[in-house]
Amino acid sequence: MSPVAALRTRRVHGLPLATLALIVSFAIPAEAGSSHGVSAFGELKYAKDFEHFEYVNPNAPKGGRLSMVGTAPRTTFDSFNEFIVKGVRAQGLTLLYDTLLTRAWDEPDAAYGLLASGVERASDDKSVTFYIRKEAKFADGKPVTASDVVFSFETLSDPVKAHPSYATSLRDIAKAEAIDRHTVRFTYKPDRQTRDLPQRIGAMPVLATHWVTANDFTKSGLKKPVGSGPYEIADFKQGRYVTYR
Secondary structure, eight states: OOOEEOOOOOEETTEEEETTTTEEOOOOOOOTTOBSEEETTSSOSSOTTOOSOTTOOTTOOOOOOEEOOOSSSOSOOOBOOTTSSSSOBOTTGGGGOOBSEEEOTTSTTEEEESSEEEEEEOTTSSEEEEEEOTTOBOTTSOBOOHHHHHHHHHHHTOTTTSOHHHHHHTTTEEEEEEEETTEEEEEEOTTOOOTTHHHHHHTSBOOOHHHHTTSOTTSOOOOOOOOSSSOOEEEEETTTEEEEO
């Protein structure tokens, strides 16, 4: 399969993109009492008002077209459902979904706010709270809310519905709850084994509740999904190519 990525300048859910590098550059307004990121190894490298990662060129040329052969060993596809065992998934589908946090690739085990403006660890280290950006939106313009994050966790952590790898990654979380429209809290299990749970949670794709509930999440197929990330599927021919815009 040869997926084609049509890389153009867009401002999706209010977050600027350095398009060709597919790296997000953003300023971080953290909520009171929260941090703009988390690290398992002490202090963060970047201050809360940083504008972009050091390895990102904010003046990089925008627009253009990049045609590439996918890196996964797949020669065809019959599904746009990235999250289940069934079907042969098209490559590049992760471009459709954003996460609460994004990794810093020049800093070990650190992650900074993406859909979330801030993250706050409980003083007893039994839970973590994320504050969702009010400007965050899905590709169809509907806002991303705490309820969508809770729904995403409950759906992806169910090994009957989603690929078991998600349940494995999120196994140390007891529950997720929406505190208000833009605040979501994850409570840990007492016997948790994972050290970097905030980073694990922050890497979870955020699904659109209204789209998933209107479709059968457990089935594969070629209906274009609505995601929370910077790209959408513009065109495709089954088994031959996918164009992401």
